[in-house]
Amino acid sequence: MRARAQYTRVLGLRIHARVRGDGPPLVIVPGLGCASWMYARASRELARERTVYAYDPPGHGFSQGRPGFPAHIEDLTDHLAAWLEESGLQGVPLLGHSLGAEVIFDLAARHPGAARALIACAPTGIPENPSVRLQLLRLARDLPRERPGLLLPGLAAYARSGPALMLRLARDQSEHETGPLLPRVRVPTLLLDGTADPVIRSWTVRAIRAAIPHARVARIPGGTHALTDASPRAVARLTLDFLGEVDA
Template sequence: MSGRTAPAGQPHYTTVRGLRTHAWVRGEGPPLVIVPGLGCASWMYVRLARELSLKRRVYVYDPPGHGASEGAPGYPRTIRDLTDHLAAWLEASGLRCAPLLGHSLGGEVIFDLAARYPHCTTALIAAAPTGIPENPNVPAQLFRLARDLPRERLGLLIPGLRAYGRVGPVRMLSLAADQRRHNTGPLLRRVRVPTLLIDGDRDPVIRAWTVREIRREIPEAVVRVVPGGTHAVTDTFPKTIAASALEFLQWVEGPDTAPIGHFEQLNCGNLPE
């Protein structure tokens, strides 16, 4: 994958529900949408988008109030707000039925979307996803993130601080607190599209048992474990995540799709990053 140069990205703006919404777009081919985690922005997924764009047209979406997208006072306040806006943005951007790759809270958002807006996507890839049954309180989440920070790539620190500063503490705390109220349990059982769950084995934020429980709730889910993967596994192992995602989508979109157990048996060794 690294032998070719991916096309440079460009900003893409769409007005959704009165808010100017940004996505960073690069590459050619079938579309794939990246949905960021809590407080994160499109510029934090450059390394992953670069690898994915060798085979796909990648849209790195900024939720309202995140990155280069407009927010509004008190909006978004809940995960449901994020999901509703994403569904409207997919429709307005002509990306209905596009596969979605969500990271952290973005994973929970795409689960919610696939359950409540089943016409909006055909496949899900969730890296280090939050969601039922694990919804710790805000202090516990902050403690786990503090444990994770020393494990992340130093080059992500400044882009991450810039993204968190853009969202602001009030909006971040509101969305984090809503995780305890956002009962995805019944929603997960309504997800009926092929789903890949990616778990980093050095992630202190999302525990392995959480991913296993999510898999039990989603009938069409498979799990890939990334050795050495931290919570920001999309940044620390972009080539590995991209290779797994592209392989999964090739399996999903192939003319003769093998049983889901076949995909689980395929190799998942890390690539040189």
Template sequence: MYLRLARQLARERTVFVYDPPGHGDSEGRRDFPVCIEHLTDHLAAWLREAGLEGTPVFGHSLGGEVMFDLAARYPHCAPALIACAPTGIPENPSVRLQLLRLLRDLPRERLGLLIPGLRAYRRCGARRMLLLARDQEAHMTGPLLPRVQVPTLLIDGQSDPVIQTWTVDCICADIPEAIVCQIPRAPHGLTDTHPRAVAQLTLEFLRGEGL
């Protein structure tokens, strides 16, 4: 999901592409991670151990929701967030609805993503995916978004059936320093289908914040 975007960003920035435990090539345990807070806690620890605290962070889909949790619970970790097609608040759809939306999105994605995407889902495993999806229904039910006190860019794909535009607008309204940018005809996997546009918006945002 991130490789094509990382190549674009790397023309101007040093980019670290992070695999959470149980995702990509990073080994997890049966009991970890099984909820969003596990993902956030590990990311915060990884940033500290890697000497990357104070570095802007980028998250796509569920990763965007993790970014919000990170900024609220570990406010020293990141000076800015970029959340691309973020899941979660204020809408926490059922697992069944999430699956239906993903199926609607599949024909809109780049064919070259299909095989590596399926391989990544297989590595993650159905059990972990189900537990994380269920946790979204309960995650961040309190006033968490107003606790995100760093500049935040929300990137919305206008052809995304998974994340509704009104959801992104509501997130923007709840984060004090958030702005929304839209990419026309972009599906949910816009980091892969529109890497240049996402990279351009991200770099312009960071330059505007002096980062």
């Protein structure tokens, strides 16, 4: 099932999404420095039942950026809200990975009606993120556990985003107070927890579940931090089953 490129001008920037499949829409929001092409394996599985939009935030993937932007998590959130509206996708389910999950939590809390349901894979957000140094150490521990085929696409994505953008957003995570926002998330929420993820610990996922009303957790045995690439079938099955319940 071939993907097609979609470009939309949003707030003065040309924004890319990789679109695949046919059916009700679902948007994938990537992690820090990640790009749409890193989510191809999960997109193919999800596209069996959904039209999947793998979104590139400003300065990521094939999306246009500008100097100094985005500088804050809220910049990513507000731009995503504008892109959803411009693309006619307001109110669709969102699947966020890592920092992308923190962004969709923020979106659901501050932009009611922007999302119908949330699926958060290896979510950041609470407890407040550790220092940039500790985050890098955890990512270094995770890299040998990931699929070798993800290495080159990942390096290409990080090179495209650049160290300045990634460092700005990583530093902002320590100041982004997601915790107070989580109780304001009022849409059905599924948290996906990989049991072999050294970056996001299971107790962090449990804390998020306790903060979001009616959130549920599904654990993926052996799942690493790059859950959507390492365990695409499990992610897709859990997501599609969850959305089937939401839509019922």
